[in-house]
Amino acid sequence: MxxxxxxxxxxxxxxxxxxxxxxxxxxxxxxxxxxxxxFQYIALAFPNPLEGPWALASARKTIQWMISSLIVEFPLxxxxxxxxxxxxxxxxxxRRLKPxxxxxxxxxxxxxxxxxxxxxxxxxNLLGGDYTGVFILEVITVLFTIGLVFWYxxxxxxxxxx
Numbered sequence: 231m232x233x234x235x236x237x238x239x240x241x242x243x244x245x246x247x248x249x250x251x252x253x254x255x256x257x258x259x260x261x262x263x264x265x266x267x268x269f270q271y272i273a274l275a276f277p278n279p280l281e282g283p284w285a286l287a288s289a290r291k292t293i294q295w296m297i298s299s300l301i302v303e304f305p306l307x308x309x310x311x312x313x314x315x316x317x318x319x320x321x322x323x324x325r326r327l328k329p330x331x332x333x334x335x336x337x338x339x340x341x342x343x344x345x346x347x348x349x350x351x352x353x354x355n356l357l358g359g360d361y362t363g364v365f366i367l368e369v370i371t372v373l374f375t376i377g378l379v380f381w382y383x384x385x386x387x388x389x390x391x392x
Contacts, residue, residue: 254333256307267296268371341380
């Protein structure tokens with residue numbers, strides 16, 4: 231009879247759970263801040279004549295918030311990602327931690343839903359004739375940004391055999 235050893239995935243510590251959770255929360259916050267920032271720059275570049283001057287003031291204030299958010303969130307995300315990748319190099323088994331896998335697949339799921347919704351919105355508006363340059367730029371912004379996130383985590387799953 232052949233002896234087979236079933237390798238159990240490593241147990242996640244509260245520290246592992248927290249580090250992965252905060253990293254993914256920072257990813258989501260950074261993506262939302264970036265997309266909102268680009269939308270506001272589009273609004274400033276192509277102002278809607280039907281909106282009053284308050285819309286431009288609002289866009290400027292939102293830009294200020296989003297830049298502030300990105301200055302804090304994105305570097306923290308990059309640093310935590312670097313820290314976790316350094317940990318994976320020292321302890322490759324940590325790549326198989328359940329919280330990490332769940333958060334990666336949740337991210338892929340949400341990104342896929344956003345991409346599908348973005349494409350449905352694009353087609354719906356194109357079929358209805360309700361499209362503008364601003365709308366197309368916003369669709370491209372979402373598709374590009376979320377597409378990069380989706381591609382990166384899909385690549386990560388394939389390369390590391392998740």
